[in-house]
Amino acid sequence: MNAPNGPVVELKEITKIYSQGEIDVHALNGLDLTIRRGEFVALCGPSGSGKTTALNLIGALDKPTSGEVWLEGERLSTLSRQQLSHLRRDRIGFVFQAFNLIPVLTAYENAESVLALQGCPATERRDRVMSLLTEVGLKGMEDRRPHELSGGQQQRVAIVRAIASEPAVVLADEPTANVDSETADKLIEIMAQLNQDRGITFIFSTHDTRVMERARRLIRLVDGRISSDSSTAAT
Amino acid sequence: MNVVKIAWRNVWRNKRRSGVTIAAMTLALLVEVLYSGLVVGYMDGMERDLLDLEIGDVQIHANDYLERPSIYSAIESPNALITQIEAQGFMAAPRQLAGALAAGEESSAGVALRGIVVELEAKVSSIGTAVAEGEWLDPNDPQGVVLGRRLARTLAVKPGDELVLLTQAYDGSMAHDLFSVRGILKGIADGTDRSAVLMTEGSFRQLMEFPEAAHQIIVRRPEGSDLDATAAVLRGIAPELDVKTWKELMPLVASMFESTRGMIVVIFLVVYLAIAILVLNAMLMAVFERVREFGILKAIGFGPFRVFGLIVIEAGIQTAVALVVGLLLALPGMWYLSRYGIDVGTLGGLSVMGLAMPPVWNGIYTLDTIAVPIFLLILIVLIAVLYPALKAALIEPVKAMHHQ
Ligand SMILES: Nc1ncnc2c1ncn2[C@@H]1O[C@H](COP(=O)(O)OP(=O)(O)O)[C@@H](O)[C@H]1O
Ligand SMILES: [Mg+2]
Numbered sequence: 226m227n228a229p230n231g232p233v234v235e236l237k238e239i240t241k242i243y244s245q246g247e248i249d250v251h252a253l254n255g256l257d258l259t260i261r262r263g264e265f266v267a268l269c270g271p272s273g274s275g276k277t278t279a280l281n282l283i284g285a286l287d288k289p290t291s292g293e294v295w296l297e298g299e300r301l302s303t304l305s306r307q308q309l310s311h312l313r314r315d316r317i318g319f320v321f322q323a324f325n326l327i328p329v330l331t332a333y334e335n336a337e338s339v340l341a342l343q344g345c346p347a348t349e350r351r352d353r354v355m356s357l358l359t360e361v362g363l364k365g366m367e368d369r370r371p372h373e374l375s376g377g378q379q380q381r382v383a384i385v386r387a388i389a390s391e392p393a394v395v396l397a398d399e400p401t402a403n404v405d406s407e408t409a410d411k412l413i414e415i416m417a418q419l420n421q422d423r424g425i426t427f428i429f430s431t432h433d434t435r436v437m438e439r440a441r442r443l444i445r446l447v448d449g450r451i452s453s454d455s456s457t458a459a460t
Numbered sequence: 461m462n463v464v465k466i467a468w469r470n471v472w473r474n475k476r477r478s479g480v481t482i483a484a485m486t487l488a489l490l491v492e493v494l495y496s497g498l499v500v501g502y503m504d505g506m507e508r509d510l511l512d513l514e515i516g517d518v519q520i521h522a523n524d525y526l527e528r529p530s531i532y533s534a535i536e537s538p539n540a541l542i543t544q545i546e547a548q549g550f551m552a553a554p555r556q557l558a559g560a561l562a563a564g565e566e567s568s569a570g571v572a573l574r575g576i577v578v579e580l581e582a583k584v585s586s587i588g589t590a591v592a593e594g595e596w597l598d599p600n601d602p603q604g605v606v607l608g609r610r611l612a613r614t615l616a617v618k619p620g621d622e623l624v625l626l627t628q629a630y631d632g633s634m635a636h637d638l639f640s641v642r643g644i645l646k647g648i649a650d651g652t653d654r655s656a657v658l659m660t661e662g663s664f665r666q667l668m669e670f671p672e673a674a675h676q677i678i679v680r681r682p683e684g685s686d687l688d689a690t691a692a693v694l695r696g697i698a699p700e701l702d703v704k705t706w707k708e709l710m711p712l713v714a715s716m717f718e719s720t721r722g723m724i725v726v727i728f729l730v731v732y733l734a735i736a737i738l739v740l741n742a743m744l745m746a747v748f749e750r751v752r753e754f755g756i757l758k759a760i761g762f763g764p765f766r767v768f769g770l771i772v773i774e775a776g777i778q779t780a781v782a783l784v785v786g787l788l789l790a791l792p793g794m795w796y797l798s799r800y801g802i803d804v805g806t807l808g809g810l811s812v813m814g815l816a817m818p819p820v821w822n823g824i825y826t827l828d829t830i831a832v833p834i835f836l837l838i839l840i841v842l843i844a845v846l847y848p849a850l851k852a853a854l855i856e857p858v859k860a861m862h863h864q
Contacts, residue, residue, distance in 0.1 A: 343761075
């Protein structure tokens with residue numbers, strides 16, 4: 226399972242049905258997907274096609290109605306609540322669309338929070354987080370609270386938080402949806418760089434075509450199914 | 461991650477809400493600390509007065525005296541018994557009791573005569589210091605008597621006035637003599653106030669033609685010794701006599717003292733119930749407006765226990781601040797109430813369950829009186845925060861993210 230190009234994430238015949246009152250919403254309809262270590266994957270598709278649902282299932286934030294999610298060879302359906310929260314802490318990095326950060330913590334404190342939860346010693350934490358903050362261009366802003374940062378800066382803090390602990394996979398749900406296109410470019414650039422330099426696996430959803438172009442694998446979802454899955458050699 | 465740090469900052473995030481919560485807890489604590497010390501002080505004062513001025517810790521009578529009080533049911537040679545009692549480390553004094561008719565200038569009343577040995581009485585009772593007008597008994601003034609407060613009013617006498625006492629002597633003959641009112645007691649307890657005529661032992665024996673005997677022996681125990689153990693020792697010394705603790709003599713009063721102390725806790729709970737509702741509401745609001753945040757925390761690896769702990773600590777911080785501020789604010793109050801007390805003025809001397817209410821209520825502030833309100837506040841907050849904390853701990857991350 227630690228093979229250089231082994232599968233990190235495997236979705237097997239996933240369906241997800243949300244029951245809303247009388248109506249059942251079929252968010253995912255038999256999704257099969259394997260993502261290997263070091264991939265830089267974009268999920269795209271129209272709104273409501275199941276992108277967020279898929280990311281939530283991979284991130285162990287939610288459970289599929291049927292089918293199995295495997296993360297680094299571990300079947301998520303067999304884990305307890307507590308084990309799932311440890312799995313999220315240790316193996317998954319999250320970047321959400323907005324309001325990613327804990328408002329009462331500074332940029333630095335937010336960025337280090339996952340490492341701190343893991344019990345990483347303070348000096349090592351400081352080294353790793355400060356160098357990452359510098360890498361994403363936030364040097365000098367580490368003591369600011371989220372409300373003192375722009376949307377793009379907040380997303381960068383969230384990216385640092387997500388990768389600082391070197392998780393198996395970083396899941397980013399429309400990370401650029403709430404920032405202007407220039408900032409979006411910059412964020413995707415940062416993620417691509419981290420993917421290249423550190424080999425971190427990224428799966429992000431987007432419906433921004435400029436962002437899709439940067440992906441090395443583009444998976445299109447329609448009605449909770451994969452309608453296309455293409456890899457490019459482009460950077 | 462440092463949960464306490466996050467909790468601390470969260471508390472000050474909504475300053476107004478936290479401020480109101482803390483202020484309410486502070487006020488409740490302040491009131492309860494001062495109040496409980498005052499009630500304890502008041503009850504202790506009543507109890508001490510009752511024992512000091514009236515009944516002592518333990519009383520010894522001849523076997524049938526309490527059922528059928530009679531001048532003839534007396535303890536023979538009380539002095540030998542007192543010597544034995546004192547040898548056990550207790551204090552004891554004899555009293556002689558009889559009924560009589562007292563006549564002042566204008567009116568008369570049935571009275572209860574009480575002959576006492578002035579020096580011995582001083583060891584078991586502070587009644588000698590409870591004289592409101594005139595002076596206490598003096599062995600050198602055999603005709604001087606001291607009267608209960610209401611009796612003096614009934615007879616319309618004041619110190620210096622004359623009083624005729626009429627009674628049946630030990631030998632069955634009519635006895636009467638002229639006495640002078642030497643002093644009038646302050647309010648002590650109903651019986652004493654209404655009918656007591658205190659005189660020296662010598663005068664009593666002379667008036668009543670009474671032999672060397674006593675109807676009652678008052679015993680006091682050293683501070684800290686056990687009441688029932690004291691009674692047990694005395695029963696050993698005088699197996700043929702009737703030995704009763706004050707609680708056995710006045711069971712109603714004793715249980716009133718107990719239940720009033722218990723009432724303090726009930727009143728605490730009522731006040732604290734309001735605090736509990738406030739805390740519950742404030743913490744529920746704090747949880748509901750941060751649902752998304754809990755979703756993020758859960759997503760990045762906060763377990764349910766940590767989230768639960770976060771909310772409990774947030775409430776705990778507010779409680780701790782309230783405890784510190786409340787106790788600091790209570791300090792001057794405690795100092796004042798224990799030193800000067802509350803002067804209830806004309807209410808003082810009013811009778812409560814037959815006992816005179818002390819005119820000044822002094823608070824007693826010990827670790828015991830302070831610890832109960834503190835402990836109860838902490839307990840109540842813990843109970844109140846349980847639901848909001850559980851709510852936060854069980855938030856599903858996905859649902860939380862959908863929130864708003
Ligand atoms: N919590 C939910 N309850 C009910 N329906 C939901 C829920 N989450 C998503 N859905 C529905 O599932 C479908 C897929 O949603 P989603 O995964 O959010 O799509 P996307 O992220 O691609 O826009 C949509 O029809 C959406 O309305
Ligand atoms: Mg979505």
